[in-house]
Amino acid sequence: EDKVVQSPLSLxxxxxxxxxLNCSYEVTNFRSLLWYKQEKxxxxxxxxxxxxxxxxxSGRLSSILDKKELFSILNITATQTGDxxxxxCAVEAGTYFxxxxxxxxxxxxxxxxx
Amino acid sequence: xxKVTQSxxxxxxxTGEKVFLECxxxxxxxxxxxxxxxxxxxxxxxxxSYDVKMKEKGxxxxxxxxxxxxxxxxxxxxxxxxxxxxSMYLCASSSPYRVNTEAFFGQGTRLTVV
Numbered sequence: 001e002d003k004v005v006q007s008p009l010s011l012x013x014x015x016x017x018x019x020x021l022n023c024s025y026e027v028t029n030f031r032s033l034l035w036y037k038q039e040k041x042x043x044x045x046x047x048x049x050x051x052x053x054x055x056x057x058s059g060r061l062s063s064i065l066d067k068k069e070l071f072s073i074l075n076i077t078a079t080q081t082g083d084x085x086x087x088x089c090a091v092e093a094g095t096y097f098x099x100x101x102x103x104x105x106x107x108x109x110x111x112x113x114x
Numbered sequence: 115x116x117k118v119t120q121s122x123x124x125x126x127x128x129t130g131e132k133v134f135l136e137c138x139x140x141x142x143x144x145x146x147x148x149x150x151x152x153x154x155x156x157x158x159x160x161x162x163s164y165d166v167k168m169k170e171k172g173x174x175x176x177x178x179x180x181x182x183x184x185x186x187x188x189x190x191x192x193x194x195x196x197x198x199x200x201s202m203y204l205c206a207s208s209s210p211y212r213v214n215t216e217a218f219f220g221q222g223t224r225l226t227v228v
Contacts, residue, residue, distance in 0.1 A: 001173075034216055034217075041221055041222065042118075042204060042219035042220055042221050042222055043157075043204075043219050044219075045216045045217075045218070048216050088156070088157065090157075090217075094210075100145065100208070100210055101147070101159060101162055101170075101172065102147070102157075102159070102206075102217055103159070103173075104149075104156045104157035104158070105156055106154060106155060106156035107156055
């Protein structure tokens with residue numbers, strides 16, 4: 001059974017701090033790893049990672065994948081209160097185009113204190 | 115922009131009722147998914163479909179069925195609702211044939227079974 005584990009489960013930091021969120025996985029037929037941000041509504045897409053060692057950046061957020069050690073990290077620098085959310089990691093797996101499915105971790109709840 | 119629309123934001127149903135949750139996407143995506151989200155358990159896949167009239171069980175299909183008669187519409191059916199099916203239900207769609215294959219989510223349906 002495919003498994004995705006995120007840590008920590010929750011994190012409380014002060015505005016301006018840097019945080020690192022972790023995601024490890026065990027899946028068969030790995031295709032990609034995705035990060036989503038979820039506030040009070042549906043998850044919104046942040047990053048998709050398919051190759052090891054290549055950092056993806058978007059403003060203060062960045063993420064990298066290690067396919068040998070089977071994990072990814074999501075970094076947020078200079079955190080702001082608007083970063084408060086649940087961050088979900090998902091792994092896409094499938095043997096051929098059309099049968100991919102996403103397995104999600106339980107999420108990390110990040111709270112930023114002003 | 116991709117739009118995934120779920121027919122209801124909030125539903126309250128009685129135990130034993132048959133419940134239909136509807137999801138429509140307007141991006142001609144081949145894949146559609148139904149998840150439920152519960153505190154501490156994250157997003158769990160109920161069913162997915164990669165083509166019209168095709169369906170596959172996810173991780174927790176018991177008590178649910180699905181219907182995909184048209185490409186844009188994926189329905190989740192609770193044959194006889196039970197209180198343990200009280201949850202947030204999220205529909206998603208994706209395409210395996212595009213550059214960005216991440217899943218796009220609807221706004222969710224919060225179902226309460228009393």
